[in-house]
Amino acid sequence: MAIADPRPVIDVPRPRESLSELLARQGTGFWVVVVLLLVMPALANPFWLVQIVAYAMILGMIALSLMFLGGYGGIVSLVQMTVAAFAAYLVAILGDSAITQISMKWPWWMAVPVAVVLATAFGTLSGALSVRTEGIYTIMITLAIASAFYYLCLQNYTIFNGFSGFNGVLPPVFLGVNWGESIPFYYLALVCTALSYWAVVYCARAPFGLALQGTRDNPRRMAALGFDVVAHRIAAYAFASVIAAFAGVLLVWYQRQVSPGTAGIGPVVDILIIAVVGGLSRPIGPFVGALVYVVLRTFSLDLLTAAGLDGRRYQLVIGAGFLAIVLFSPDGLVGIWQRLRERHRRSREAKAAEMRIGGGEP
Amino acid sequence: MSALPTRDGLAAAGSANALELRGVSRLFGALAALSDITLSVRPGERRAVLGSNGAGKTTLFNCITGDFAPSSGVIRFFGEDVTAFPPQERIRRGLRRTYQISSLFTGLSVIDNVYLACRGVSRNRFSLRRPRRDDTLSHAAQSLVDAVHLTAVKDRLVGELAYGQQRQLEIALALSGAPRFILFDEPAAGLSPTERRDLVHILTSLPAHIGYIIIEHDMDVALRVVESVTMMHNGRIFKEGPPAEIESDPEVQELYLGGAHG
Secondary structure, three states, rough: HHHHHHOOOOOOOOOHHHHHHHHHHHOOHHHHHHHHHHHHHOOOOHHHHHHHHHHHHHHHHHHHHHHHHHHHOOOOOHHHHHHOOOOOOOOHOOOOOOOOOOOOOOOOHHHHOOOOHHHHHHHHHHHHHHHOOOOOHHHHHHHHHHHHHHHHHHHOOOOOOOOHHHEOOOOOOOOOOOOOOOHHHHHHHHHHHHHOOOOOOOOOOOOHHHHHHHHHHHHHHHHHHHHHHHHHHHHHHHHHHHHHHHHHOOOHHOOOEEEEEHHHHHHHHHHHHHHHHHHHOOOOHHHHHHHHHHHHHHHHEEEEHHHOOOOHHHHHHHHHHHHHHHHOOHHHHHHHHHHHHHHHHHHHHHHHHHHHHHHHHH | OOOOHHHHHHHHHOOOEEEEEEEEEEEEEEEEEEEEEEEEEEOOOEEEEEEEOOOOOOHHHHHHHHOOOEEEEEEOOEEEEEOOHHHHHHHHEEEEEEOOOOOOOOOEEEHHHHHHHHHHHOOOOOOOOOOOOOOOOHHHHHHHHOOOOOOHOOOOOOHHHHHHHHHHHHHHHOOOOOOHHHHHHHHOOOHHHHHHHHHHHHHHOOOOOOOEEEEEEOHHOOOOOOOOOEEEEEEEEEEEEEEHHHOOOHHHHHHHHHHHEE
16 A cells, blocks of 8 residues: 555754745745735635635644654554544533533633643553554554544443534633634634644654654664664654644534544544545645545535536545545655656756757857 | 663673673574574674574574574673663663664665664654754764765765665664674675775774674685684584684584585
């Protein structure tokens, strides 16, 4: 499978740099996207803002946590969606929801940190269980944990409220802003996304990230250099779980409910699809994948109906898209983009070389 | 800090052998890859382990570094019983090794490979702080790259290097930190005559306190860089002595030298 051997572009430890250097180092494309995201509320209606872009950013964060493990650590974990769902459940259970007999009505500033810490502990523990295995066995163990959590939510009524889960989970109101409204919620998701993206990019270049990439390339040699490979992998799970847990908090505020369906096998696999379609080689990949996924999911119904087909077959479109991308580009959409850019650069260089040769002749 | 030798380890190091194996055996199913190996190497001593293919030389290295646990026996490193230690704990105590088949991080640059090796035996292996260019470890990495003549290619990806350069990088990784004892597994394999001369130069100019064991089929390299030789055959130690004696031993000639050329 294409995810077996992801080889991200390696980030070299760099000396610290000034702001202007930082601005120049990121290409113009990067700054266009930043500006676009910042002014998005002026351009898009609330539907696009929240249902498409913010939702894609939340799913992207969960997929980013998988990209960090998979791309830098060579670990394919299916437990990331479960970590997010666990955090979502905890926000509903500890905080406020319509299920008043269970929810403990803690204020959000207590419920959210506790939810993130517990979900991170859960993700780290899952990692500790699966980390001594490789490849397909990691997938199997994490899948088993994910299904166990799903059935626990489905069948436990005292804590998880069984099939119906929790509804009426409202985003908080603080600093005089109702963070459930479209524009504040969009900016909240944007800030969380930007922070988690930056954290992954930064960490990949730090000694910890570099060592993680070493354990991916050659775990035995890493041990022979004095590294504790197992401890590094568990630490990577912990780091990824923090991101997934924050995404879970956003997810429950976005959906305003959480139920076993949030943690089901479908969503668990969807996260893997998002990460692979986007590309496991770069932190931007999961967000590209999530955007494509959300857009396809939202509009394929209309598209299929317009084409005279049954609109309920939207999964078919997503499946076909997934297949096409994995077949043609093992490193996802980001990989296609990189190859196009590389080809463009090469043809430009070739042209420049031709010009030089041409110019050299009398 | 577990990375440093314990006080007992240090106290014992004054008198103890750098490496001491007592009755070490390793079984793979019914096959005894090593049987009852007893071996002592003094601090700073340089020794060759010779023997035909399948004699158990690399298995011996794997037991010493902890890649495999021995089936029985005791391994002491500078007086400290390291038999049950995982590889990283032995490495942090000053043991190093190179691999017969280059075992590098092909997706990383040369300098990053060496930097990782320096980082592995230092503190803050989990550090999230990015190194500055004037950082001590970056400095150490840079001088190791210089020491093995790879300065010109330090930013290239290791996967793109020529074979001989990869072998040199193997040695640089083994020299990182403060090595006290190194295991070289066929460092000359596949090298050109010039590269072999460079290798001999690198080995003979190592600081005197660093001892090593070298597995090497090329007698010209092996016998020029060591003061003692251990011959292995079918997982057992067959003969020990200074290079000249081993070279002229008729049994050795028949078993190993004769066999290799016949």
